[in-house]
Amino acid sequence: MIRFEQVSYTYPSGYEALKALSCEINAGEYVSIVGKAGSGKTTFFMLLVGLLRISKGDLFVLDQSLKKTNDKQLSTLRRKIGTAARWLPLVNHVSALENIIQPLLISGMKPLLAEKKGKQLLSELELGHRYRDDVVTFSDSEYSKLLFARAIVHDPLLILIDDPFDQIDSPTYQLINQMLEERVAQGVTVIDSSRESTTNQNRKHRTIKLMDSQITDDREQLFFDISI
Amino acid sequence: MIVNHSSSLIQLKHVLKKTRFNIVLFMLSMSLCFAFILSAINLTRYYNHHAEELLHHIQAVIFLNSSANTSDVTSLKNQLSHQSNVTNIKLIPKDEGLAQLRQDPNLTDILTHLNNNPVPDALIVTLSTSNGGELHQLLQDWQKSPIIHKVNIDLPWVERTLHTRDFINRLSTVFVSVMGLLLVVLLISSIRHYHINSREEQFIAQCFGATAKDIFLPLLEIVLLESLVVIVVGLIVSLTILKGLSHGLEALFFSTLSFNALHFNYILFLTCSATLFSITTLMTFIVIYSAPTQTHMIKRR
Numbered sequence: 001m002i003r004f005e006q007v008s009y010t011y012p013s014g015y016e017a018l019k020a021l022s023c024e025i026n027a028g029e030y031v032s033i034v035g036k037a038g039s040g041k042t043t044f045f046m047l048l049v050g051l052l053r054i055s056k057g058d059l060f061v062l063d064q065s066l067k068k069t070n071d072k073q074l075s076t077l078r079r080k081i082g083t084a085a086r087w088l089p090l091v092n093h094v095s096a097l098e099n100i101i102q103p104l105l106i107s108g109m110k111p112l113l114a115e116k117k118g119k120q121l122l123s124e125l126e127l128g129h130r131y132r133d134d135v136v137t138f139s140d141s142e143y144s145k146l147l148f149a150r151a152i153v154h155d156p157l158l159i160l161i162d163d164p165f166d167q168i169d170s171p172t173y174q175l176i177n178q179m180l181e182e183r184v185a186q187g188v189t190v191i192d193s194s195r196e197s198t199t200n201q202n203r204k205h206r207t208i209k210l211m212d213s214q215i216t217d218d219r220e221q222l223f224f225d226i227s228i
Numbered sequence: 229m230i231v232n233h234s235s236s237l238i239q240l241k242h243v244l245k246k247t248r249f250n251i252v253l254f255m256l257s258m259s260l261c262f263a264f265i266l267s268a269i270n271l272t273r274y275y276n277h278h279a280e281e282l283l284h285h286i287q288a289v290i291f292l293n294s295s296a297n298t299s300d301v302t303s304l305k306n307q308l309s310h311q312s313n314v315t316n317i318k319l320i321p322k323d324e325g326l327a328q329l330r331q332d333p334n335l336t337d338i339l340t341h342l343n344n345n346p347v348p349d350a351l352i353v354t355l356s357t358s359n360g361g362e363l364h365q366l367l368q369d370w371q372k373s374p375i376i377h378k379v380n381i382d383l384p385w386v387e388r389t390l391h392t393r394d395f396i397n398r399l400s401t402v403f404v405s406v407m408g409l410l411l412v413v414l415l416i417s418s419i420r421h422y423h424i425n426s427r428e429e430q431f432i433a434q435c436f437g438a439t440a441k442d443i444f445l446p447l448l449e450i451v452l453l454e455s456l457v458v459i460v461v462g463l464i465v466s467l468t469i470l471k472g473l474s475h476g477l478e479a480l481f482f483s484t485l486s487f488n489a490l491h492f493n494y495i496l497f498l499t500c501s502a503t504l505f506s507i508t509t510l511m512t513f514i515v516i517y518s519a520p521t522q523t524h525m526i527k528r529r
Binding site for chain 2: 049051071072076077078079083088089091102103106
């Protein structure tokens with residue numbers, strides 16, 4: 001599904017954000033990328049979406065080499081990826097529904113069908129009554145829910161979550177986690193970089209630790225419900 | 229022409245909501261430029277038509293020598309009729325000439341004391357020319373004829389008419405060029421305005437798989453629609469300007485500025501519109517592809 005082969009990325013300023021990164025993520029895996037600020041997490045996600053071009057090495061996303069893709073192939077690939085991140089904000093002064101159905105419209109779904117699906121998803125996220133409201137009127141927690149909704153509405157094969165949930169409350173976090181787990185069970189790959197490195201839910205959860213632009217740890221972990 | 233590009237139109241709808249007043253200002257400015265261009269071209273055509281009418285009906289009076297007989301006159305008439313600039317020749321025999329002069333009350337006293345008819349035979353020659361030098365040469369050639377006594381023509385007036393026509397054409401060219409340049413500058417500003425204000429939306433759409441065509445075509449549609457509004461408003465303003473000037477022009481030049489194919493050329497209007505659409509498409513393409521969106525331009529919440 002995803003394969004980093006000695007991938008390095010250097011920003012135009014000369015800062016090397018990732019150094020010779022190698023790892024493999026299979027379909028249906030839930031992987032957390034953890035690391036302190038500046039360790040390269042966001043660069044990692046931007047490379048996966050193809051927003052940054054790798055400096056060295058090769059990167060395969062959904063078994064397609066990003067080094068050899070043209071713009072059209074990249075666009076097709078991006079339609080299979082859902083991204084929830086603060087660096088991919090919602091469009092202000094446009095309604096919640098119009099924001100979250102963008103991926104559906106881009107992939108060619110008819111507007112009426114897209115709106116129906118969008119409303120259904122908003123209802124699942126307890127925002128169904130606010131689908132017409134402009135996103136500037138939403139709280140941080142609700143905003144995070146919308147980011148998540150936009151990332152999953154088009155049933156992508158790969159979901160990327162780059163730290164959009166630091167402002168959400170616990171019930172929302174649990175709801176989102178539940179929805180993610182349902183998708184993982186269906187074979188969708190999820191990669192997140194939430195600063196939450198521990199959870200209070202039962203799940204098999206692989207963690208990749210980044211430090212100083214390199215992977216320093218990569219392990220499967222089991223977390224147990226601390227209430228047991 | 230407007231196809232379903234809802235995804236990108238969602239992005240642009242946001243731009244329209246955000247910048248409505250700016251868009252209205254741009255469109256108003258461009259409409260005025262277009263109106264001035266149309267009006268200037270039509271007024272120039274009107275004056276050129278008027279000048280052409282005048283220059284096709286220049287009258288010269290050729291006074292013949294008193295020694296010229298009937299065969300000389302006939303020969304001269306034939307010679308003149310073969311010249312390309314001459315459109316009409318009318319002979320005024322001396323008796324008719326005298327009779328015409330007698331109709332002028334100021335000359336009655338003088339003419340009653342004349343014993344013989346001093347008025348020579350005259351030829352009223354109607355000329356058509358658009359070249360003062362050519363006319364001057366023609367008059368010099370006539371003056372050499374042994375049977376011609378004098379040629380009367382208001383040459384300064386002809387030259388003034390020609391110079392005025394040329395000056396108005398040059399002035400119009402400069403004015404239309406400047407207005408055209410201003411229109412193009414405003415068009416580029418308008419396109420840039422759309423592009424810059426929709427950069428965030430374009431970036432987001434690209435991240436979810438929108439192609440360059442998905443981004444470009446809706447923006448082009450919006451800009452062409454704006455151009456259509458500019459053309460329609462410009463046409464209405466232009467017609468209003470021309471209608472307002474119509475009476476004044478009629479009083480000055482004694483010919484009407486009526487809105488028929490002769491004066492208001494619809495083919496010209498369509499040509500101007502097609503040119504505007506072509507420039508719009510080209511400028512949209514250049515602006516979008518010369519300024520790609522970078523991630524650091526995106527505002528995060």
